[in-house]
Amino acid sequence: SLAEKLQDTLAKLRGKGKLSEDDVKAALKEVKMALLEADVNYKIVKDFVKKIEERAVGKEVMESLTPAQQVIKIVNEELQNLMGGTQSELNISSKPPTIIMMVGLQGSGKTTSAGKLARILSNKGKQPLLAAADVYRPAAIRQLQVLGERLDIPVFSMGDKKDPVDIAKGSLSYASSHNCDTIILDTAGRLHIDEEMMEELKLVKTAVEPDEILLVVDAMTGQDAVNVADNFDKKLNIDGIVLTKTDGDARGGAALSIKAVTGKPIKFVGTGEKLADLEQFHPDRMASRILG
C-alpha cells in the first residue's frame, strides 16, 4: 500500500532528524506512482502531487518525528478535500415530476442503475416511473421492463421506432396521468465524441428539462475518464455521477479525475448486479481505496 511504501521510503531517515529535498522528492514519487497505478489521470496526478509538495516542504512534515505518517495524512486530507465536500443529494423538483436522466458511455451501467435508483426512491415513499428512451440497443427496452417488473415499478415505453425526445415528453404526460412524482429516464450508451448522439441528449434535455442529469461511469475506467466526463459535462452540465462496479478490485482513480475536472459530486456507487446494490458515496472510503 502507499502507506507502507512511504514508510519504507522515509524509514531510512529515522533518526536523521530533518528531511532533505531528495527525501521529499522520493516520497512524492511514491505518491505519483500510487495514483497512476490507481488510474488517476496523468495530468491530475501532476497537479495533485504539486499540491502535496507545497505542504510536504512545510514544517508539518520536515520537522516531524514521523514524516511518512505526516505525508500520508496530507495526501489523505487533500484527496478527501478533492473527493468530498459537496452535497450528494438528488435534486428534487419544486413542481413534480422530478426528472432524472441517466447518461454515459456504452455498458457503464445506466439501465441497471436506473432500476436501482427507482428502488431507492420507491422505498423512500416516492412514486417513480422508469422511462425507456434507448431505442438502439437490442432488447434495451425489454431489459428495463424486466427490472420494472421485478420492482413492481411502472416502465414507460413507446417502442424502439420513436425518437427519444418524443419518448421523454411522453413519459411526462404518462407521469402526470398516473401520479408518478419522479421519472428516471434511461438513455442509450454513446460516445462523448459522437456529435449526433450528444446532440440527441441535448434535445432531450431541452425538451423535458431534467432536474438531475447523472453521468454513469464504470469504476474501472482508465485515463480516458477525464475526456468522457469533461465532454458530457460541457455539453449537458451534469449534476452528478454514479460510479458503478465498485464491487470489483479496480482502485477507482477515475473517480478522482472526474471530480477534479468537473467539480461535480459523485452521488451514488454501484456495488453489485442486484437491484439493491446502490449506495451513497463515501469520499473517505474512496480516497483510501485509491491510495491502495
Add this chain to the structure above:
Amino acid sequence: FSGRSGIDDDLFEELEEVLIQADVGVKTTFALIENLKEDVENEDIKEPEVLMDYFHKELKKLLQDEEGGIGLDDKLNIIMVVGVNGAGKTTTIAKIAGRFKEQGKRVMLAAGDTFRAGAIEQLQIWGDRLGINVISQQEGSDAAAVAYDAVQAAKAREMDLLIIDTAGRLHTQKNLMEELKKVKRIIDAQAAENNASVEVLLVLDATTGQNAISQAKIFNDAVKVDGIVLTKLDGTAKGGIVVAVKNELNIPIKLIGVGEAAEDLQDFNPEEFIKALFS
C-alpha cells in the same frame, strides 16, 4: 517527437506521458522505457526519429502474434466468450457470427447468459437480424445446461461454428468464476466427445484502466484465454492495457471492436494500433 533536437530526459519523460495516458500503465511503461534507454546506448541511437522508429518496431514485436483475427478448423469450432460486465461480449458475438455467416459458414449461437435482465432476448434479436439460430433456455436456467444443449445441437446440425455467450462477471466474484469453470468443463467434455475445437475469447473494454491486467490474469487462470478482443476502440481511449496484458501474459490480441454495428469488427493490426497510440 520528430521536431526534437536530441535524445534527452525530456524526450523520455514525454514518452512516459504518452504511454501512461494511453493506459499502458506505470509498470509496463517503466520497463519499456528502461529497455529503450539500454538500446539507445547499445545501438548508439542519436536521432529522436530513429529512436521512435526503433521503439515502434519493438512494440510491434511485443504485440504481434501469428494469429491476428480468428481462423476456423475443418470441424465444429466452439468459441466461448467471457469478460466483465458491459465489456461488449454479446455484441462482439454478433459481429463474429455475422463475419463467418458472410463467408458461407454455418453458424449457431448459445444464449449462455441466463442471469441478466433481457440478455437472452438481446442475443435472440441479433440472431434474427443475422439469420442465425440461437439455442436458449429460460432465464434463470443453468448456464452449463445451455452450453451442453448447444454443443449437442451444433453437432447434430453440422455447424461450422458455435459461439457461446456468458454472463458478465467481475473476476473478483469467486462463485461466478467457479460457475464459469464449470461451464468450460462441460464444453470441453462435449467438445472431446464430438471432435470439436474450443477457443476462449476474453473481451476487454478499451476504456478500462489497469484493472484489465487483473481481469486477464484471473480469467486466464480460470479458463485459459486463447485470445483477446479489445472493444470500443472507436472512442478516445487508446486501449494501451493490451500492451501490459501481452507483456505480462502473452495472450494474443485477435480482434478489435470499433462500433456497435455487426460490421464493426476488425482483425487486430499491431502497426495501426501503435500508430494510433502515438497520435
